[in-house]
Amino acid sequence: MNQVIINTNSFKTRAAVLENGKVMEIHIEREGEGTLNGNIYKGKVANVLPGMESAFVNIGLEKNGFLYVKDLREFEEKYLTGFFETAKPIEELLKVGDDVVLQVLSDPRGSKGARVTTHYTIPGKFLVLMPNNNHIAISKKIKDESERKRLENLFSEIVPNGMGVIIRTAAEGKSIYHFEKELQYLIKKWEEIDIKVKSSKTGELLYKDNGIVSKVLRDIIGNDTDEIVVDNEDVYWEMMDYIRAFTEGVSKVKMKLHAEKDDIFEKYAIQKEIEKSLEETTYLECGGSIVIEKTEALVSIDVNTGKNIGSMNLEETVVKTNIEAAEEIARQLRIRNLSGIIIIDFIDMKIEEDKAKVLEVLEKNLAKDRVKTNIIHFTDLGLVEMTRKRLGKPLSYYFQDECPMCKGTGKIKGSRAIVENIIKELKEIVDEKDVKTIKVLTKESVKEKIDNIYIDFIKAFLKKNGKKIQITTKNRDPLKDYEIILES
Template sequence: MNQIIISISDFEERAALLEEDKLTEFFIQRNEQNRINGNIYKARVANVLPGMESAFLDIGTEKNAFLHVRDLREFEEKYLSGVKNSNRPIEEILSVGDEIIVQIVKEPRGDKGARVTTHYTIPGKYLVLMPNDSHIAISQKIKEPEERERLETAIHKIKPDEMGVIIRTAAKDKTNLHFEREIEYLVKKWKNIENSFKKSRAGEILYQDNDMVTRTVRDVFSNQIDELIIDDEKRYWEIVDYVRAFSDNTFKTKVKLFESSLHIFDHYNVTKGLEAALNERVWLDCGGYLIIQKTEALISIDVNTGRNTGMTNLEETVVETNVEAAIEIARQLRLRNLSGIIIIDFIDMKVEKDKLKVVEVLGQCLKKDRIKNNIIHFTDLGLVEMTRKRQGSPLAKYYQKPCPCCDGTGTVKSKESIILDIMREIREIGEDDDIRRIRLATSAELYDFICEAYIEFITGYLKLRNKEFVLKKNKKNEEKNNNDYEIVMEM
């Protein structure tokens, strides 16, 4: 059974996709965190950089947004020059102070501002309207030639000539009535955006993508979903109304209100799956395991046989582990929303057909992923390279932060290294004739370590220089693993 489980509270909205009782995707929106991806703004040009073929735009956010010239061509063609396939440099198209409509395609990340475009997309449940385009695109997940032809013909008859449409996977087998109703709705939305542009100020939002619950219903709730269960009555009726407007009546019967004293995520084991999704180590049913680690440049996934010793021979054990790992990796990428460059180190296989089998399994499982991905075959080093488009934030961002002790490196200085730092400082201070007493305050762990091996040496060293040494535990912070220390000098 495939289910969508939605939890609503005063502070956040969360949705979980369960496929065969396994947590596969997770969506979250916290009230204090504004999601801006997909939003459309009225922007003012703050700076034009000819050398980078780009411009920085003021959209009212903390950092200016980044617009590359290739993301400006649709706007130039429709609203400025009217020339198709223009190659004019950006400094001839935009000047500081100009105002244009832009849509966020990448949210701000680190020191980088948002990435924006003028290739606008207004998504519906079955169709995506492209106001600055005129062609029709069809989801690659719709494979049947007859169905693709039917959909293209139907949309071509009802779409405005100057606008384009992307036909989504959910449109498969839907009637013209669904499409007519949605085209009318999306075109009206775009007309409202254009009208708002004329009377709004730079930095104002002209269009805001739907909230997390509505996006989940729009993008995830499909014929493959057996139930959608939500624990909030008000939002339950909102979903029923949305489904009634855009979907078949059969969808309405799948929406259910959860009424119990137990938390909905505990009832459906979402909480347990969520905790496991934040661990580096992921155990496989066969006894093997994955190690998933994120770096600034890429995601690395290491596959290990672990407790899987096999029943016949080593090669079969390796292939069995790798196949199960491929299935689990596809799920973990969706669940953790990992993106960018992904390097997978499967256990070494000697036979080429075994490698092909593992890559084929990985590819088949990733077909369920709504986010675009691309698998590259085994490299000469025996690694599988793949990419996954960045969309939204990784799961860990909502539940984890870098360790304040190691700053996210996963390691801290050893006790021996810290003691050597302390002794270097004491040696420098010991050469100052004006200092008469040195007080050293450390954590309980460092205190015991110094008393065992170093106290006599430090005391003797300072005594030769007529200095008193006092060692004490730092009562401000007595955590066992805290290796902070404080040196106080007295005249």
């Protein structure tokens, strides 16, 4: 049974997708804080960089948006000048101070601003409206050729000239009744945006993609959803109205209001699963494990046999572990919402058929992912290289902060290195005439290292310069490696 569990309070809204009792996705939106993906802003060009074929645009955020020339050039050629494939450079298309309407493609992250585009899209449940593109595209997940042809012919008749659509997977098998209704709704939204453009100021938000509840209804709930459980009555009726409006007759989805006082995420063991998914290591039922580490550049996943010694030969044990790992990796990518370049180090397999079998399992499980993924291949080093589209924030964003001690490296400065820093600082202050006693406040491990190795050298050095030293573990600031106090 496939379920969607929604928890709402004054501070945040959370949604979890469960497949046969297993948590597969977690979506969180805090009050006043949400993803910028899909938002449309009135912007002003702040800088044009010919060497990078791009421009930075002020859209009212902390960091300027980043616009590639390709995202602008195709739009300019097709809709402003009428010329095609002119390969105009960015400096001929934009000047500093120009106004431009932009949609966010990816949220700001780290030191990078939001990636923006002029290829606008307004998403619905069954289709995505492309108001400045006359192309009709169909989801690759719709495999049946006759159904693809039916949808293409149907939309060719109802989509206005000059506009295009992306037909979503949820449209499969649906009637023109659904599409006409939603198309009118999305066109009206675009017309409202168009009206706002003339009177808006730089940085003004022209369109905001809907909140998490609407996104759940639009993007997650489909033909395979059996039950929705909600713990807020207002949200319950909002969802009920949406389902009635965009489905023929009575939907098969069962709506349930969780009226008990106990936490709905605790009842369905979702909170426990969140906590597990914040750890680097995830354990497999077979006894193996996968270790997931995220860096700025990529996500690395290492598969280990662990306690799985198997009852068969080594190759079969390895393949069995890798297959279970492939299933769990696809799930963890969804739960943790990891994206970008992903490198998977499966346990070494010597037989090509075994590698193909593991890849097939990985592909099959990734096919359930709503976010676009692409498996490249096994590299020469035996690693699987894949990508997952960036969409929203990773799960860790909502629950973890950077460690003030290690600054996100997972390592803290060693005691010997801290002692060397202390000695360096003592050498810098030893010539100060009015200082008689130097107090060093540090942690136990550093004091122990000084007492065992360096104390005689330090005392002799300071005595020669007429100074004494006191070392204590009463560090006033636990976030500092050490603190030096000078007394006259």
